Amino acid sequence: MQCGAKETGYVYCPGGHYICNNCHGENLFNAILNLTLSAEGINPLSIAEEIIKHVPLPMLGCEHAWIAAGALLSAIRNHGKIEVTNGQINEALNRTRRQAIGAFCGLTGVCGVAPAIGASFSVILGAACPKDQETATTMRVVSRVIEAIADQTGPCCCKNFVRTALTLSCQLAKEYLGIELAHTEKIVCQDSHRHPHGCRKNKCNYYLIEQESPINSNSPI
Numbered sequence: 001m002q003c004g005a006k007e008t009g010y011v012y013c014p015g016g017h018y019i020c021n022n023c024h025g026e027n028l029f030n031a032i033l034n035l036t037l038s039a040e041g042i043n044p045l046s047i048a049e050e051i052i053k054h055v056p057l058p059m060l061g062c063e064h065a066w067i068a069a070g071a072l073l074s075a076i077r078n079h080g081k082i083e084v085t086n087g088q089i090n091e092a093l094n095r096t097r098r099q100a101i102g103a104f105c106g107l108t109g110v111c112g113v114a115p116a117i118g119a120s121f122s123v124i125l126g127a128a129c130p131k132d133q134e135t136a137t138t139m140r141v142v143s144r145v146i147e148a149i150a151d152q153t154g155p156c157c158c159k160n161f162v163r164t165a166l167t168l169s170c171q172l173a174k175e176y177l178g179i180e181l182a183h184t185e186k187i188v189c190q191d192s193h194r195h196p197h198g199c200r201k202n203k204c205n206y207y208l209i210e211q212e213s214p215i216n217s218n219s220p221i
Contacts, residue, residue, distance in 0.1 A: 028063050031055050033093055036070030037086055043182035044075040044166045052159065059194040064158035065100035065112035066093050071162075072120045072169050081179045088123045095119040105156055111149050113161045117169050118142040124177065141172050152204070155197035160204055163187060 032055055039047045048071035057063055069092045077084035096119045100112025121127070121141045127134040148168045149161045170183035189206040192199040201207050 028055055028057070029066065029093070029097070032063065032066045032070060033090060036067075036074050036089055036093070039071070039074040040078060041182070042075045042079045043185060044071040044169065045163060045183055045185040045187065047071040047074050048162055048166055049185070049187060052162075059191055059196060060156070060158050062097075062100035062102055062112045062158075064162050065096050065116040068113045068162045068165055069093055069096045069116035069120050071166060072117060072173075073123075075181050076120075076124065076173065076177070076179065079179050079181060082124060082177060084124065092116075092119040092123045095122070110146070111156070111161055113149060113158070113165045114142050114145045117145045117165050117172075120169075121172075121176070137176050141169075141176065144168065144172065152200075154200060154203070155195070157195065157200065157204065159189060159191060160200075160206060163206060 032051060035051045035054060036047075039050065041047060048067050051067050051071065055063070055067075070089060073084050073089045073092055076082055077089070096112065096116040099110070099115040105111040118138050118141055122134075122138045125134040125137060127138040129135065145165050145168060148164050152160050152164050167183055170181040173179050173181050187206050188208045189199075189204070192201065192207055199207065
């Protein structure tokens with residue numbers, strides 16, 4: 001624990017240490033938000049990779065969901081057809097934070113990256129319970145992201161999920177928002193050796209098959 005709160009937890013280290021959901025990633029949230037607000041370009045995959053490169057992320061963790069929301073909204077903002085304010089980006093990341101909770105991909109079947117993309121569409125469309133098509137579209141977006149992520153499990157990998165979701169989100173942005181975002185990006189994962197459950201290797205689109213030796217990384221496990 002860091003704050004001293006007590007709660008039922010599902011993920012803890014072999015030494016018995018546990019960090020609650022409120023404290024988890026606390027030091028990274030503002031860093032991710034600031035990088036999101038200053039990001040350039042209309043390729044959400046490139047934006048996400050830059051954030052992943054500059055933030056000391058754990059191999060797995062819901063911080064990745066914040067990156068997914070931020071990268072998508074930054075790309076849409078930079079595209080210019082739809083106005084996206086800094087306040088909306090902040091709002092989407094905070095909404096994501098409320099639903100992206102560690103281990104819930106397995107416990108409830110909802111990876112935090114899916115509501116991250118949903119939050120992005122929601123703030124743009126103005127979705128809310130009383131609304132009709134705005135809310136329906138947001139739900140359809142989330143369901144398609146979940147389906148795409150489900151094809152990438154075994155074991156789960158947050159970095160893969162971000163890349164998979166953002167690639168699909170470019171298609172969804174064109175379909176539902178009428179904007180075309182760049183999404184061609186040659187991504188080679190630099191973190192395969194860090195996966196605590198074992199990397200999927202050649203089952204993953206981002207694994208460099210020729211490179212089996214570990215790559216130095218200063219990021220925490």
